[in-house]
Amino acid sequence: MRRWNGWGDESVRATLAPEALAFLREAVGTPQPVPDAELATVCARIPDSRLPPHPLVDTAPEARLRSSLGQSLGDWIALRFGALPRVSDGVAHPTHRAEVRTLLDWAQAVGALVIPCGGATSVVGHLTPEAAEPRPVLTLNLSRMRTMTRLDAEAQLATFEAGVLGPDLEAQLRAKGFTLGHFPQSFEQASLGGWVVTRSSGQQSLRYGRAEHWFAGGTMLAPQAECTIPPLPASSAGPDLREWVLGSEGRLGVLTDVTVRVTKLPEVERFVGVFFPGWEAGVAATRELAQSKLGGLSMLRLANAVETRTTLKLAGHAGAIAWLERVLGWRGCGDGKVLLFVGLTGSASQVRATEREARAVWRTHGGVGTGTVLGQKWAAKRFAGVYLRNALWDAGFMVDTMETAVPWGRTTAMVNAIETAGREALTAMGERCHAYTHLSHVYPTGSSVYSTFVLRVGATAEESxxxxxxxxxxxxxxxxxxxxxxxxxHGVGRDHAPYLGAEKGAAGLAAIDALIQHADPNGLLASGNLRPVR
Amino acid sequence: MRRWNGWGDESVRATLAPEALAFLREAVGTPQPVPDAELATVCARIPDSRLPPHPLVDTAPEARLRSSLGQSLGDWIALRFGALPRVSDGVAHPTHRAEVRTLLDWAQAVGALVIPCGGATSVVGHLTPEAAEPRPVLTLNLSRMRTMTRLDAEAQLATFEAGVLGPDLEAQLRAKGFTLGHFPQSFEQASLGGWVVTRSSGQQSLRYGRAEHWFAGGTMLAPQAECTIPPLPASSAGPDLREWVLGSEGRLGVLTDVTVRVTKLPEVERFVGVFFPGWEAGVAATRELAQSKLGGLSMLRLANAVETRTTLKLAGHAGAIAWLERVLGWRGCGDGKVLLFVGLTGSASQVRATEREARAVWRTHGGVGTGTVLGQKWAAKRFAGVYLRNALWDAGFMVDTMETAVPWGRTTAMVNAIETAGREALTAMGERCHAYTHLSHVYPTGSSVYSTFVLRVGATAEESxxxxxxxxxxxxxxxxxxxxxxxxxHGVGRDHAPYLGAEKGAAGLAAIDALIQHADPNGLLASGNLRPVR
Structure with a gap:
């Protein structure tokens, strides 16, 4: 059973080593754990549904609770303290496309707002109804639509119902010798349709691409229309309608079917850990590799000095790590050292050739390869790390992550600005935070910047x-x-919506609004995600 | 000086060998060349401009003629016979962005329609005013806006004014050690902005990408707004506005500045010719290579048997070709043989490794490599081949090309359908055409299909x-x-506009119309390109 107030399956319990807790206590102060609210107590506080009954709609408080919040820190605070925002008035779990249409039509008829939901892993507030929304709210949870309906092995195209979660999707593909290769940290719980409509990016996007790259076509049910996009390899025939589905975040319609570009399972995959003496050298090497067009690279993930130190501290194995650090010190990688994970994926010969070329690059920047021990450990824990947040919360620490992307020349300034802003914001409240950063997705022109903040849970929901x-x-x-x-x-959701204008400009926002107004003139899907409701 | 009624610069003259003409006479019948209309005669027939005077607007007939037609066969017929469609009423050649705004505002004030123009190489009717358009028509020719205004060498981002033509753009980049690598056949005459708004694809798109891939951002002047898109490496912040510029074909605004993702000039580049015994083997090898993710591949271009035969026939060097064909015959590549050009581009070691892997693939499909002689010859003539159309017309033959893309499984059926449809259409008129096809742009999921048709010029403009x-x-x-x-x-223009619904569906067309209506409510840019004018 999935945790109702934390990450992942209840049967999976992560634990923190005492030295890790000591490290964090030193960094942000001694926390005071707060007991969690009980599920039954929280459910009892949920008001009655305002939806009329419908055979496909579940109005039980727990079902509504489980589809109305995501995984943002704000969501965690609400759930752990039982200080809930408004939850939806009912949840439907359609099992095929016709039911989605039925439910959309019914919602329209009874004057309800519809919020689509996949794996409920949003970290930017996609799922929660606005407090001021006057209408009853129906959540369309697509997670029972999870079948691979077609596989064209020759063209490497697979069609799925949009609600399929990551592991289920990969299992269906792997049985046929294929992979989508989309592995965001939320992989275990997130849905294919959610990845598309929020333009998700997986850890090995360097090989497999972002949602924009593997989303080949599909079907979207709009309030008053249905749009099917054929999986063409490329087209110059005017606007690309896939791009209107990508990033639409439930405002234009409900994505029900998704055709993806898949790849044969690779012969070989390994992750190599490379240390550099300092940040600038690591960035220079990462940039050069990202611009090298080497076919066998699947990931470049560069931790800054604090994240590198934190990773080594939280890894356990203190003896082995001390020995590693001594050796690295002899080779110029001391206190300010940074760790790059290099993912190598492909045919055996391609991986061999790529590793040879990549090694030549990292060595010119003072990089010291340490083989695959650290990398394989990272890979083994790539989806487990997020379970640590459960253990951290129980110990009184809460975690938030924030992320962006910029051209290469602005990467370092961005890292500094983000960490400084986070630290200063907490300092102003008499608190501290432990901030660290990695570059997780790299491109020839720039990089994403992904920062993690560990801070103390407050005594109350309000303080937190x-x-x-x-x-x-x-x-x-x-x-x-x-x-x-x-x-x-991560997408825009409601949390980032006020900042969207900085990127799109007034003309861009007006054009987005015009498209929403066209697709959804009655506001059936007017959740406030992406753009405020007018 | 650029030809007014054919391809390219007047100083470049292509000639056809007698055996090439004999081959075509056999294929489609003996042609009867028709004398060209004279430029002066044609200009004398152009009616007076309906635009009021403006210091930036040239209303001379020749200037208007040169910016009102492109390079489609329909355009050639009009020009060669002097049977002109309506031409625009004036041409402005703005030299910077502010002049574009001035001209848009002026056109709006005087009630004119604006048609943007770059290199005037459209083959789908983008440039010609509709006969029924009641307003005077102003062509905005951007070809004097051609400066590289910024180069970020670290992030490999270059910003150009949108009117820059291919050779000028590459010269400015090459001086700094970079290339865009966008080489469509129209390279010599086509503009950067035109490539973006029609979603152009270059011959080495396998390495350098389509316009969608290298268009990083820019500025578009809409009738009532201005939109600047920052060159972010990637974003999940809602709709990607670049995708609204791409394929907009002058209906949403005028693209004035374009930031492109560039690449360091490669160490090594070569083109290898590989023959296969037949079409199916060639397709299978091409598909496997396209799905291999080999970093050093820049092009895969597979000619079918008729195109292969035609290429060898028109190449001259009959003796050497006969010897080559004898050797190929011994190795299983006889009458039905097909020719694949493999482009290899990158660092010396990467190209070496890629060629080794690629050779292993093509050999499993019976491919016979013939080294770089044919490939280098192709590369040397890659932009010269189109000049042959001038010589062909002079000899009484006219040429049209048509192109599409489909998933791999439908490639062969598409080739057959296209060639058969073309042949039958001509047969029904008592004529013949010589049809041949290549796959020019390949993707893991499918391929483009590019067919060429050679037919006889008719005795009159109407017959042609x-x-x-x-x-x-x-x-x-x-x-x-x-x-x-x-x-x-090639884009949609006016020629393909009636067919767009087959791809976009009714809901897609309606959404495109809504966006056009939003950006251009008064129809200042309502040329009929992409979508009919309402």
Whole structure:
């Protein structure tokens, strides 16, 4: 069973080593854990549904609760303290496309607002009804639509119902020798349709691409129309309608079917850990590799010095790590050292050739390869790390992450601006945060910047929320001031919507509004995601 | 000086060998060349401009003529016979962005329609005013806006004014060690802005990408707004506004500045010719290579048997070719043989590794590599081949090309459908055409299909036009019936606009119309390109 107030399956429990807790206590102060609200108590507080009955709609409080919040720190605070925002009035779990249409038509007829939902892993507030929304709210949870309906092995195109979650999708593909290769940290719980409509990016996007690259076509049910986009390899026939589905965040319609570009399972995959003496050398090597067009690279992930130190501290194995650090010190990688994980994926010969070329690049920047031990450990824990947040919360620490992307020349300034803004926001409240950053998705022209903040849970929901909001606002303002995108991989939702104008400009916002107004003139899907409701 | 009624610079004259002409006479019949209309005569027939005077607007007939037609066969017929469609009423050549705004505002004030123009190489009727358009028509020719205004060498981003033509753009980049690598056949005469707004694709798109891939951002002047898109490496912040500029074909605004993703000049580049015993083997090898993710591949271009034979026939060097064909015959590549050009581009070691891997693939499909002689010859003539059309017309032959893209499984059926439709359309008129095809742009999921038709010029403009229209209609209908895109690389213009619904669906068309209506409510840019004028 999935946790109702944390990450992942209840049967998976992460634990923190005592030295890790000591490290964090030193960084942000001794926390005071707060007991969680009980599920039953929280459900009992949920008001009656305002929807009329419908055989496909579940109005039980727990079902509504589970589809009305995501995984943002704000959501966690609400759930752990039981200080809920408004939840939806009912949840439908359609099992095929015709039911989605039935439900859209019914919602329109009874004057309800519809919020689509996939894996409910949003970290930017996509799922929660606005408090001021006068209509009853129906959540369309697509997670029962999860079948691979077609596989064209020759063209490497697979069609799925949009609600399929990551592991289920990969299992269906792997049985046929293929992979989508889309592995965001939320992989275990997130849905294909959600990835598309929020323009998701997976850890190995260097090989497999972002949602924009593998989303080949599909079907979207709009309030008053249905749009099917054929999976053409490329087209110059005017606007690309896929791009109107990507990033639409539930405002233009409900994506029900998704055709994706898949790849044969690779012969070989390994992750190599490379240390550099300092940040600038690491960035220079990463940039050169990102611009090299080497076919066998699947990931370049560069941690800054604090993240590198934090990773080594939280890894356990203190003896082995101390020995590693001594050896690295002899080779010039001391206190300010940074760690790059290089993902190598493809045919055996391609991976061999790529590794040879990549090694030549990292060595010119003082990089010291340490083989695959650290990398394989990272890979083994790539989806487990997020479970640590459960253990951290239980210990009284809360975690938020923020991310953006900029051209290469502005990367370092962005990292500094983000970390400084976060720290100063907490300092102003008499608190501290532990901030660290990695570059997780790289491109020839620039990089994403992904920062993690660990801070203490407050004594109350209000205190915790005030810390989160101060952090979020300060960092987002810093991102915008530095010319970064409002989001590289999480989307806009309601949390980022006020900042969208900085990136799109007034003319861009007006055009987006015009498209929404065209597709959804009656506001059936007017959740406030992406753009405020007019 | 550029030819007013054919391709390219007047100083470049292509000639056809006698055996090439004999080959074509055999294929389609003996032609009867028709003398060209004179420029002076044609200009004398152009009616007076209906625009009021403006210091930036040239109303001389020749200037208006030169910016009102493109390079489609229909345009050639009009120009060669002097049977002109309506031409624009004036041409402005703005030299900077502020002049574009001035001209847009002036056109709006005097009630004129504006048609933007770059290199005037459209083959789908982008430049010609509709006969029924009641307003005077102003052409905005951007070809004097051609400066590289910024180069960020670290992020490999270059910003140009949108009117820059291919050779000028490459010269400015090459001086700094970079290339855009966008080489469509129209390279010599086409403009950067035109490539973007029609979603152009260059011959080495496998390495350098389509316009969608290298267009990083820019500025568009809409009738009532201005939109600047920052060159972010990636973003999940809602709709990607670049995608609204791409394929907009002058209906949403005038693109004035373009930031492109550039690449360091490669160390090594070569083109290898590989023969296969037959079409199916060639397609299978090409598909496997396209799906291999080999970093050093820049081009895969597979000619079918007729195109292969035609290429060898028109190449001259009959003795050497006969010897080559004998050797190929011994190795299983006889009458039905097909020729694949493999472009290899990158660092020396990467190209070496890629060639080794690629050779292993083509050999498993019976491919016979013939080294770089044929490939280098192709590369040397890659922009010269189109000059042959001048010589062909002079000899009484006219040429049209049509193109689409489909997933791999439908490639062969598409080739057959296109060639058959073209041949039957001409047969129905008592004529013949010589049809041949290559796959020019390949993707993991499918391929473009590019067919060439050689037919006889008619005795009159009407007869020639009837042949062209019958061919064009039959082939386009075949493309649509087979589920191909209306255009893989030429755009929609007015010629393909009636077929756009087959690809976009009613809901898609309605959304495009809504966006046009929003950006251009008064129809200042309502040329009829992309979508009919309402």
């Amino acid at each position: 929320r005030a810390r989160w909001q101060a952090l979020k606002a300060a960092v987002t303002q810093a991102i915008v001031a530095q010319g970064g995108t409002v989001s590289h991989q | 036009r009837a042949r062209w229209q019958a061919l064009k209609a039959a082939v386009t209908q075949a493309i649509v019936a087979q589920g191909g895109t209306v255009s893989h690389q």
